[in-house]
Amino acid sequence: MSKKTYLQAINEALRQEMRRDSKVILIGEDLVGGHGATGEVGGAGGPFGQMRGLYKEFGADRMIDTPISESAIIGAAAGAALTGLRPVAELMFVDFVGVCFDQIFNQVAKFRYMFGGNARTPLVIRATIGAGKRAAAQHSQTLHPLFTMVPGLKVAMPSNPYDAKGLLIQAIRDDDPVIYLESKSLFGMECEVPDEPYRIPFGEANILREGKDLTIVALGAMVPRAERAAAELAKDGISVEVLDPRTTSPLDEESILESVKKTGRLVVVDESPPRCSLAADIAGMVADKGFKFLKAPIKQVTCPHTPVPFAPILEDAYLPSPTQIEMAARSILD
Structure with a gap:
């Protein structure tokens, strides 16, 4: 066991789950980066670097950069989940959920119920939350109550690196849609995190x-x-x-x-x-x-x-x- 930051724990969870299951894919803006600009392809790894280094191992087929369209990101991820893939979609900032909330609360959250339990939607939607980083009113909100009130969604809010890894692995392996919210102010927080994969069950305080x-x-x-x-x-x-x-x-x-x-x-x-x-x-x-x-x-x-x-x-x-x-x-x- 070694000390890892909150960001490193997220990165490690994604890497280990992508190695374990070829159906796990990542989709969102700037996951890869470098295209059409100076800089190394795959060097960006997301707006805060949560996926840095993953492109070299998994390539463009499993790390999909998208246009700036949250509706397209969540819509594509929802369809991918219904076909049997396990997409991890990123909204970057949770504040952008207003653009794609219809896909989340009217579609993704209700697939299993509306199809009598015959449809699985193993989709994780990751988003950063929280104030304190001088990002102003449109990039600093904490909107977990919006998701929590929607039946059919699971909502995880890790408060430390250990939980960040264990809850994300649990989310990826879950057959229902999970909203996984990352606190920006905790990204540099460090604690001991096991090197091997582990899961933290949902609903256990x-x-x-x-x-x-x-x-x-x-x-x-x-x-x-x-x-x-x-x-x-x-x-x-x-x-x-x-x-x-x-x-x-x-x-x-x-x-x-x-x-x-x-x-x-x-x-x-x-x-x-x-x-x-x-x-x-x-x-x-x-x-x-x-x-x-x-x-x-x-x-x-x-x-x-x-x-x-x-x-x-x-x-x-x-x-x-x-x-x-x-x-x-x-x-x-x-």
């Missing part, structure tokens, strides 16, 4: 820190921030349990409820605006199914209900901070 006084449920890039808040609270003897659902659909309700039953208090941290967020969804689920466990009101820590600002000082203030999470926790401990 990860308890990163055990505690007895309070539960913090956090998603994606908010998980490290929740851990920092928990570490600060621990200095005052406050025992915090930090839980990462890993997938928002399916959602591991059982683990969340068990944690709240143990601690009696809940803070949910979500990098999306507050209305119809996953924070609201999880808070509502706990209020409905675990109200008797609660010793205090549930607190939600989210972004404000505004577009992502471009000004650096405003963008930093837009994102939930470890201090905000800590303050929310203290407010219900009191």
